[in-house]
Amino acid sequence: MSLLSLDNxxxxxxxxxxxxxxxFSIAEGELVGLIGPNGAGKTTVxxxxxxxxxxxxxxxxxxxxxxxxxxxxxxxxxxxxxxFQNIRLFPSMTVFDNVRCACNMHLKHGISHALxxxxxxxxxxxxxxxxxxxxxxxxxxxxxxxxxxxxxxxxAQRRLEIVRxxxxxxxxxxxxxxxxxxxxxxxxxxxxxIRFVQxxxxxxxxxxxxxxKVVMGICExxxxxxxxxxxxxxxxxxxxxxxxxxxxxxxxEASPEPTVGGSSLH
Amino acid sequence: MDSSTIEFIQQLIxxxxxxxxxxxxxxxxxxVFGVLRFINFAHGDILMLxxxxxxxxxxxxxxFTRKLAGNPDPTRDLTGFQDWVGPWESLLxxxxxxxxxMSACAAxxxxxxxxxxxxxxxxxxxTVLITAIGVSLFIESMGQFIFGAAPRLFPExxxxxxxxxxxxxxxxxxxxxxxxxxxxxxxxGLLLVALTLLVKRTKIGMAMRAxxxxxxxxxxxxxxxxxxxxxxxxxGSALGGAAGILSSIERPSIDPLMxxxxxxxxxxxxxxxxxxxxxxxxxxxxxxxxxxxxxxxxGPSTYRDAVAFAVLIVILLLRPAGLLGxxxxxxx
Amino acid sequence: xxxxxxxKIVLLVTIALVALLxxxxxxxxxxxxxxxxxxxxxxxxxxxxxxxxxxxxxYTGQFSLGHAGFMAVGAFLGSAMSLGIAFPYLDGPTWAGxxxxxxxxxxxxxxxxxxxxxxxxxxxxxxxxxxxxGWGKFxxxxxxxxxxxxxSGLLVGVPSLRLKGDYLAIVTxxxxxxxxxxIQNAEPLGAQRGLTGVPSNTNFFWVFAFAALTIYVxxxxxxxxxxxxxxxxxxxxxxxxxMGINTTKYKVLAFVVGAAFAGIAGTLYxxxxxxxxxxxxxxxxxxxxxxxxxxxxxxxxxxxxxxxVLLTILPEILRDVAKLEWxxxxxxxxxxxxxxIYSLILIILMLARPQGLFGGWGKKKGAA
Numbered sequence: 001m002s003l004l005s006l007d008n009x010x011x012x013x014x015x016x017x018x019x020x021x022x023x024f025s026i027a028e029g030e031l032v033g034l035i036g037p038n039g040a041g042k043t044t045v046x047x048x049x050x051x052x053x054x055x056x057x058x059x060x061x062x063x064x065x066x067x068x069x070x071x072x073x074x075x076x077x078x079x080x081x082x083x084f085q086n087i088r089l090f091p092s093m094t095v096f097d098n099v100r101c102a103c104n105m106h107l108k109h110g111i112s113h114a115l116x117x118x119x120x121x122x123x124x125x126x127x128x129x130x131x132x133x134x135x136x137x138x139x140x141x142x143x144x145x146x147x148x149x150x151x152x153x154x155x156a157q158r159r160l161e162i163v164r165x166x167x168x169x170x171x172x173x174x175x176x177x178x179x180x181x182x183x184x185x186x187x188x189x190x191x192x193x194i195r196f197v198q199x200x201x202x203x204x205x206x207x208x209x210x211x212x213k214v215v216m217g218i219c220e221x222x223x224x225x226x227x228x229x230x231x232x233x234x235x236x237x238x239x240x241x242x243x244x245x246x247x248x249x250x251x252x253e254a255s256p257e258p259t260v261g262g263s264s265l266h
Numbered sequence: 267m268d269s270s271t272i273e274f275i276q277q278l279i280x281x282x283x284x285x286x287x288x289x290x291x292x293x294x295x296x297x298v299f300g301v302l303r304f305i306n307f308a309h310g311d312i313l314m315l316x317x318x319x320x321x322x323x324x325x326x327x328x329x330f331t332r333k334l335a336g337n338p339d340p341t342r343d344l345t346g347f348q349d350w351v352g353p354w355e356s357l358l359x360x361x362x363x364x365x366x367x368m369s370a371c372a373a374x375x376x377x378x379x380x381x382x383x384x385x386x387x388x389x390x391x392x393t394v395l396i397t398a399i400g401v402s403l404f405i406e407s408m409g410q411f412i413f414g415a416a417p418r419l420f421p422e423x424x425x426x427x428x429x430x431x432x433x434x435x436x437x438x439x440x441x442x443x444x445x446x447x448x449x450x451x452x453x454x455g456l457l458l459v460a461l462t463l464l465v466k467r468t469k470i471g472m473a474m475r476a477x478x479x480x481x482x483x484x485x486x487x488x489x490x491x492x493x494x495x496x497x498x499x500x501x502g503s504a505l506g507g508a509a510g511i512l513s514s515i516e517r518p519s520i521d522p523l524m525x526x527x528x529x530x531x532x533x534x535x536x537x538x539x540x541x542x543x544x545x546x547x548x549x550x551x552x553x554x555x556x557x558x559x560x561x562x563x564x565g566p567s568t569y570r571d572a573v574a575f576a577v578l579i580v581i582l583l584l585r586p587a588g589l590l591g592x593x594x595x596x597x598x
Numbered sequence: 599x600x601x602x603x604x605x606k607i608v609l610l611v612t613i614a615l616v617a618l619l620x621x622x623x624x625x626x627x628x629x630x631x632x633x634x635x636x637x638x639x640x641x642x643x644x645x646x647x648x649x650x651x652x653x654x655x656x657y658t659g660q661f662s663l664g665h666a667g668f669m670a671v672g673a674f675l676g677s678a679m680s681l682g683i684a685f686p687y688l689d690g691p692t693w694a695g696x697x698x699x700x701x702x703x704x705x706x707x708x709x710x711x712x713x714x715x716x717x718x719x720x721x722x723x724x725x726x727x728x729x730x731x732g733w734g735k736f737x738x739x740x741x742x743x744x745x746x747x748x749x750s751g752l753l754v755g756v757p758s759l760r761l762k763g764d765y766l767a768i769v770t771x772x773x774x775x776x777x778x779x780x781i782q783n784a785e786p787l788g789a790q791r792g793l794t795g796v797p798s799n800t801n802f803f804w805v806f807a808f809a810a811l812t813i814y815v816x817x818x819x820x821x822x823x824x825x826x827x828x829x830x831x832x833x834x835x836x837x838x839x840x841m842g843i844n845t846t847k848y849k850v851l852a853f854v855v856g857a858a859f860a861g862i863a864g865t866l867y868x869x870x871x872x873x874x875x876x877x878x879x880x881x882x883x884x885x886x887x888x889x890x891x892x893x894x895x896x897x898x899x900x901x902x903x904x905x906x907v908l909l910t911i912l913p914e915i916l917r918d919v920a921k922l923e924w925x926x927x928x929x930x931x932x933x934x935x936x937x938x939i940y941s942l943i944l945i946i947l948m949l950a951r952p953q954g955l956f957g958g959w960g961k962k963k964g965a966a
Binding site for chain 3: 304305307382385386389390391392393394395396397399400401402403404406407408410411526530533534537566568569571572574575576578579582583586
């Protein structure tokens with residue numbers, strides 16, 4: 001059974017169909033890539049899955065239950081976590097607090113306990129601290145725990161966003177261009193890390209990425225969007241050979257030797 | 267027509283004339299919001315400044331125009347068109363006062379923008395909002411300091427009188443239209459036509475629309491953004507000044523805090539119509555004016571000042587984009 | 599984490615200290631009559647108001663301009679409790695004459711029932727409190743003022759949730775005006791005349807014990823994993839939602855807690871001045887509190903506390919300055935009009951130091 005399934009999902013902003021009748025599914029523990037040219041609707045798909053937008057038509061089901069149109073925090077509570085294309089950390093907080101915020105959902109105490117600060121709260125805060133530090137350790141951020149998150153280098157901020165998403169204990173992790181702005185070495189490191197946490201926490205991952213080397217190297221399956229529609233789906237090898245995909249990236253009358261843009265296809 | 271219908275028409279006219287002044291101020295809110303995406307809290311106080319500018323220059327101008335006309339008796343009988351709008355010398359006086367006050371207010375609005383808002387152009391919205399609240403309080407308290415806190419009586423720029431309808435037939439008895447209301451409608455109409463032409467037909471109007479549509483692209487196309495913002499502030503403040511004169515002719519008691527409630531209600535009008543939308547601001551202004559007068563006439567009149575806020579809360583809950591506005595999404 | 603519940607001890611020690619100081623104050627009747635004592639109580643009330651608003655405007659980032667409205671609710675309903683004022687029940691509509699107006703009549707009836715339920719609760723509580731000794735009645739008045747204000751905070755908070763920034767500021771300002779207009783129309787609460795003869799129960803102990811409690815609550819709320827939700831809402835609402843934080847809950851909670859303390863401050867204020875008028879709770883009063891929060895640095899407990907002290911003393915100093923005969927007359931008039939100075943503080947602060955006078959101070963790094 002698939003963990004997440006989109007069934008003919010359409011969203012319309014004014015007269016514009018940003019996503020049109022898209023269907024695909026992700027199985028438990030699978031690593032799927034979502035690619036497409038700029039403006040193809042990849043981030044919109046993320047926003048639909050996480051509840052930032054409600055679809056105009058179609059169904060989205062997670063673990064067998066409909067989630068379309070639910071509030072984002074409820075969807076996160078079901079087990080979907082995400083990162084953002086344009087990093088959205090909590091700018092006034094430290095690295096540690098950024099991650100701690102994401103543990104909020106799993107708190108077993110309420111406002112009265114938070115005010116009284118009894119032994120129960122102290123134990124829970126200690127447990128959270130240990131969990132957060134473990135995650136920060138995996139992503140090599142433990143030393144920066146008290147630094148303001150905005151003072152981190154760009155790549156570290158991207159990693160911190162992943163840590164924050166992991167802290168919600170998801171079953172499905174949505175990564176929106178996690179390697180954007182990183183150099184090739186950092187990218188390789190990051191992909192290893194993604195593989196590592198995917199196995200360690202038994203996660204399914206949906207990955208939006210522009211760097212074809214990265215996507216082709218890591219994903220088990222890839223879906224391709226263009227102008228809001230899914231034009232292809234398959235293994236990396238199939239996608240690489242698909243003429244529709246090449247046309248979408250390079251234009252209809254593509255020369256066999258691409259000169260502009262998507263040279264990373266090869 | 268029975269007397270209750272006449273009563274209703276009377277209240278409608280009163281509401282529309284109050285609404286016309288709200289519309290003029292609401293236009294200022296909406297235009298500034300269009301180009302800068304922020305609510306100029308201090309805009310209502312421009313109306314107060316306009317009223318006080320009229321208070322000080324009004325007697326001079328009327329003396330000048332009456333001298334020009336050979337000092338006619340202001341209470342003399344008039345006939346025909348003059349009956350509706352007043353003798354020509356007071357019309358000329360009104361036009362002069364409007365020109366002077368609107369220019370003064372425009373200059374003041376641009377000055378405020380230059381001193382207080384321009385340095386904050388790329389700061390968080392909350393900073394600009396707090397500054398605007400500060401500017402508003404500053405204008406009000408300086409107004410109390412300079413003009414005194416006690417209400418003043420606005421000079422009689424036109425000799426106001428009610429126009430009798432009973433001559434047009436028995437069924438119209440009880441309906442009165444003030445000359446000031448006729449002038450309010452006329453002046454507001456003229457200003458709206460001028461504004462529409464300016465925004466739709468001129469190069470600077472096109473630049474304003476472009477800036478409202480996409481500030482970055484607009485700047486990249488070589489539009490001088492600061493100039494357009496400054497111009498927009500000037501335009502909005504000029505309309506606010508005109509609203510000050512028109513409202514003071516009808517309600518001649520003016521004081522330094524008069525702009526607060528006027529401004530807030532006009533803001534509600536702008537939101538009701540859809541903020542950023544010029545036609546919406548006019549529609550919202552007229553609606554708020556009519557609703558307010560109707561509540562005073564038929565409902566609990568002591569709740570007069572709470573009505574606009576109740577409308578605001580209802581509209582923000584049911585249709586936050588306003589009657590004519592479009593939904594805007596935050597980009598994620 | 600060893601010092602995790604140190605705050606409780608700090609609170610208890612502070613309250614004990616306040617009780618001791620209150621005892622010392624009570625030994626000197628002249629001091630209780632002095633202006634200094636009056637200003638001191640004013641400072642404590644300002645701290646409660648400003649710290650409560652700091653939770654809303656500062657930590658949660660919801661710019662509210664209607665804090666005086668909640669204060670008014672607490673002041674008037676708390677005083678009603680002390681004075682034993684009961685509300686006469688509302689009549690339903692007259693059902694004679696049908697037609698389409700029946701919709702309004704049904705609404706009116708429903709409204710009357712709802713209000714009457716509240717009136718019944720109020721009247722029963724007033725009845726219960728009549729026999730109590732002075733301080734017991736006052737404590738009930740304080741709790742009652744706080745909880746009714748919290749309820750009004752809930753009523754204001756829920757519809758305001760969709761709004762941000764400028765819109766929220768103006769809507770809360772609108773609610774402030776609506777609350778004021780309702781009180782001005784409420785005959786049992788003295789309508790436009792206000793309430794007089796409120797018992798003089800407020801003293802050093804009550805004011806500063808509640809000020810300490812306010813700071814304790816706001817501090818502990820914000821410095822916990824639970825309370826980091828407030829800051830997350832302020833920093834990035836969409837990211838907060840995506841991290842499983844129910845932003846609605848936190849916004850409403852901030853409004854309710856802030857309003858509750860404003861209500862308590864209102865009750866304390868009424869029992870200090872012994873006379874309250876609805877005009878005293880207008881939007882200018884709200885701005886007073888907002889200026890304290892901004893001057894102190896939004897979301898900075900220590901800074902806001904200092905600002906509350908400074909801005910309570912400032913008008914008193916200005917009042918003295920206005921009396922100095924050797925000063926030029928215009929300067930004395932400026933001093934008399936504190937709003938000129940407040941507005942200049944706001945503008946200059948925003949242009950030069952938007953994080954507030956004490957912004958960046960007193961912020962601890964890492965876990966609390």
